[in-house]
Amino acid sequence: MARKTKISTPLIIIGAIVAIGSLVLKLIISILDTLAVPLLIVGSTIIIILFIYFIFQYIYFKSDKFKQIREEIRKYIENCNDLNHHIIELRNSFSEIKIENQGKANLEDSSNYNFQRKEWANFVKTSQVYNCSATICKNASLQPFKYLCKYFNIEIKEETLSEFERVLNDFSAAEQGKKLLKDEKEIILENIKSKIPWLIYQFSKKRLEQELGFEEFDFDDFYFPVYKFQYVSAGGNSSTNCNIELDIDNLEKFIFYLNDLIKFRKSIHGQRALMTANLREKIKTRDNYTCRKCTISTSDERNLLLEIDHIIPLSKGGITSENNLQTLCWRCNRTKGSKIEIQYANDL
Numbered sequence: 001m002a003r004k005t006k007i008s009t010p011l012i013i014i015g016a017i018v019a020i021g022s023l024v025l026k027l028i029i030s031i032l033d034t035l036a037v038p039l040l041i042v043g044s045t046i047i048i049i050l051f052i053y054f055i056f057q058y059i060y061f062k063s064d065k066f067k068q069i070r071e072e073i074r075k076y077i078e079n080c081n082d083l084n085h086h087i088i089e090l091r092n093s094f095s096e097i098k099i100e101n102q103g104k105a106n107l108e109d110s111s112n113y114n115f116q117r118k119e120w121a122n123f124v125k126t127s128q129v130y131n132c133s134a135t136i137c138k139n140a141s142l143q144p145f146k147y148l149c150k151y152f153n154i155e156i157k158e159e160t161l162s163e164f165e166r167v168l169n170d171f172s173a174a175e176q177g178k179k180l181l182k183d184e185k186e187i188i189l190e191n192i193k194s195k196i197p198w199l200i201y202q203f204s205k206k207r208l209e210q211e212l213g214f215e216e217f218d219f220d221d222f223y224f225p226v227y228k229f230q231y232v233s234a235g236g237n238s239s240t241n242c243n244i245e246l247d248i249d250n251l252e253k254f255i256f257y258l259n260d261l262i263k264f265r266k267s268i269h270g271q272r273a274l275m276t277a278n279l280r281e282k283i284k285t286r287d288n289y290t291c292r293k294c295t296i297s298t299s300d301e302r303n304l305l306l307e308i309d310h311i312i313p314l315s316k317g318g319i320t321s322e323n324n325l326q327t328l329c330w331r332c333n334r335t336k337g338s339k340i341e342i343q344y345a346n347d348l
């Protein structure tokens, strides 16, 4: 009896769906039948309006009036694009981190196709994935930094701390730069709003930005390094992941963690500080939100990105201490960075 009900229930449902479906279809056809002519008129009108709008848009962006507006704000837009390039460089900061060189080797999954683990592809591609047992995976989630150092060969020493501090400093500047860049772009667009036709401003803002010369800004957060502990069962059917994302907050916690383990002895140069958000703000306040090189300040330029610079670079033995830190505007800091690179090239 029970089996009979099981078979007939889906049949009833299918029957009902077919019946309702055909009714709805009939209704739609009869509506379309009566509305065919009005729909045709509305449809073609929309197409004509769109066509006219696209022609209007094309002519407008080629017009002298628009070219003049673009010329007036050119240097502001170039500044935005330069800042964007700088932010991209800052976001790449982590790729320069020197983690102990462990040598080179190739790993190949030579098992039969059916037993190949898709996850292995990720493992081979990046050194930031550690394939491990389920227990290690679970423990890593309980003590992330401990396992991060242990399994990714991050040596607990002063140089490592400095490297991560540099990354934190760059990431913080990148995040702040992103916000300032967004604001600056909004202000530029707001200032020319009255000169741009309403339709273009409302419906073609993206195109307007491109025509003005703005590059596309990438404001996502995907650049933060992620260390991954991954367990995949032998058959590849069950898996567990533990991801440790080094975003600004976690990076700051990580440098505190490293510092506690290093138990840094106070050097003769003075007290060593940690590159925290508080310290960065303290240096900026001390320097009056003014670049110590070119003396530009936040009161001279709206949305000016100020960064904290090590006077003697970390790579040359400088330490994070108030005496060795200064406020630089992003342009001066950028020039300083490239000069050091040139210096390195000459040293080689």
Ligand SMILES: [Zn+2]
Pocket: 291, 292, 293, 294, 295, 296, 328, 329, 330, 331, 332, 333
């Ligand atoms: Zn400057």
